Amino acid sequence: MRAAPTLLALVLAAAFGGFAATAMRDVLQQPAQAEPAAPATVRTLAALPTAVDGQPLPSLAPMLQRVTPSVVSVHTKQRVRVNTPFGNDPFFRRMFGIPEERIAESLGSGVIVDAAQGYILTNHHVIEGADDVSITLSDGRTLTAEFIGSDPDTDVALMKIPSERLSAIPLADASALQPGDFVVAVGNPFGFSQTVTSGIVSAVGRSNVPGVGFQNFIQTDASINPGNSGGALVNLRGELVGINTASFNTRGSMAGNIGLGFAIPIDLARNVMQQLLDTGEVRRGTLGVDTQTVDARIAEGLGLPATTRGAVVTRVYGGGAQSGLRTGDVVTAANGQRIDSSDALRNFQGLQPLDSAVTLDVLRNGENTRVTTRLRALPRDGASYDARLTGATFADLPEALRRQNPRARGVLVERVAADSRAYRSGLREGDLIVAANSGEFRDLAGFRDTVVEEPRQLVLQVSRRGRIGNLIME
Template identity: 45%
Template sequence: MRRFWLLFAQTITVGLAIWFIVTTLKPEWINGGLTSSPLHIATSKVPLQEAAPGTPTPGSYRQAAQRAMPSVVNVFTSKDAKPVSPEVMEDPLLRKFFGDRGDDADEKQSSLGSGVIVSSQGYILTNNHVVEAADEIEVALADGRTASAKVVGTDPETDLAVIKIDLPNLPAVTLGRADQASVGDVVLAIGNPFGVGQTVTMGIISALGRSHLGINQFENFIQTDAAINPGNSGGALIDTNGNLIGINTAIYSRTGGSLGIGFAVPMTTAKTVMESIINTGHMVRGFIGVEPQDITPELAESFSLNRSTGAIIAGVIKNGPGDKAGLKPGDILVAIDGKPITDSNDMTNLIAQLQPGTKTKLTVLRKAQETTVEAVVGKRPPMKRVQE
């Protein structure tokens, strides 16, 4: 019996050894070649369904981003540091704050921002505060090229500027219709936040026609929750088709970072400013020489008004267009060329759109009587900047 079990065990051992050798070296011998070795499985063609190259992921905005990103540039500026007076450097206490600058007379202050190529001729739209007072402006394109830029013109009252570079084959952005945008539309912000490089963020339009923010003289902002941070200034706000609908300008922040409230100048405004700067070197606006004031409930009661729309004329510039037309302090301007006025901001924007030298009809309310006067539109003087 013991010999029988020994023979049985040896037979099983030899059989397993043969099976191992055959399955390793000649797997096709097993079951007529139906069993595959691990090597055969690894190299066989398994029918897998893969997405076609370039097929967008559902919910993706890659095509819009890819269309607009080449047109968005990084703007690097530098200016000479203000020299510190010898009297300051002689004071040991003040020297601790300014440091020893005897050998750093050529020290430069650098800043960064963004811009958008709006013409293949090299015109770039950006913010005035990005290039203001810059001694040198360097532009870096998304394709790796760089070029020095010169300022064509600026408009501090909308915080817009146009600069120009000289390079061939520039990818100009497609201008969108900001006047057709609506609250809730998805938008993308493209720029160079914190200098990390070109970045795309997504959000929606939170509000339209934002004004009375104290950011610019002329305000009609698109508000968005797409993340806008320092360095995004002058960059693009685009729609889901990759069309430019605004120039990112400012953020509301208590920390310096994005809190989900960003503002962009709509292209309805930016296009007018851009074309005027390219054609004349500056922005030309209408002017009638009055100081407007909103109608508050208190003022409405004081003037015995039964309306809350319009703008009170608080002051009239002597010998200005309004003065010559007969406007007086206390008049309430209710319409310009038949267009109703809602408040002082609306009045300022409507007058700015008038062509200097043309005549305009001003409808005013004076002593509860409505009357119309005709004024020759003047040219708005440039905004005075406070010297630092």
């Protein structure tokens, strides 16, 4: 398994998950207030239904007997180099008994979604950087897992194990899920295998979780604790509705669950899985525009009411002209989903399948109009941008980094072929291109637009391991 670039590891290592994030700091707590005595009333409490599809269900046990064999423990091992004040001097290592490396181990969960092929879904952060991954089934068997692929921006990873005597969970239609529906989380929190917790769906379509990539989370109050990452969130029919991903606690993950758990909808996870199986990677489309969140000041400048919310188009790139959008357009909804900010529009784009049709509700010159377009993929090979970039492969910054730092801008160098033209000019894997003499840009679409006319001299400003320098591309 190839280790992720250093930048990705630094950005994503603590992004979130079963080893949980704690990014919500501002919590309002109202003190209890005494109230005048009132006549006794009967309080209505939520209760499990007595039947599902007309069948009595006095207990969750029958459903769990079908589900739990499909939830597995994921053990990872990573070889970590041990640094010392004496560098790599073998004499001092022997003198003080300092090993050159240590083995870091972690534990998460996974879900068998295809018994015939042995496919298991889990979280990217569960297996990120691992050198060895093993799967322990509910019957006690431990098997070595084969890594198929992963998508850091949605935190979905796909593995494969030998398909012998496996049981898979049927997949639900997550779009039918509603707040108030009962759900059950199954996983291995703190190493306690096959732990089951229950609750309700608190919300769907959550996309304002700090420090996480593209988001469309199911929020639940079913307890999700460290080790639950990658486990199953199921409905009362035993169908998989989501992959448990994150829990949040203002006092830290070790304080326990406080009813703020998040899961990736299975429809999204299934789409990522299919792309990984088809092409080995996840590709995303773009509208080819830059946008800015509309506030009262911008609304006034556009001659719109101060209460207007949306994403105003500030720049249309060459390829973006095909989108039908114009500078000054305010996007207020996409496929019927309300768009209140630039981040919301970017998040929407990142969750759509490549080349999917998109209908945008737009305010243009103060009038409502509708634009129908498609999300188009950007080429990522440097040769299609400029011959001097031949051999390099580019990508947008991780979405988690953009959410942590809204001012983050640039293009990530994913790979550079040895002895290629880009390599001979000094470009290396993991470099972050933050500026260029060809023009300003925020992301890959902007970078491509600036070099489309092939400037006479191309100078890239590159950040590498915290140091910034200039490279003249020959």
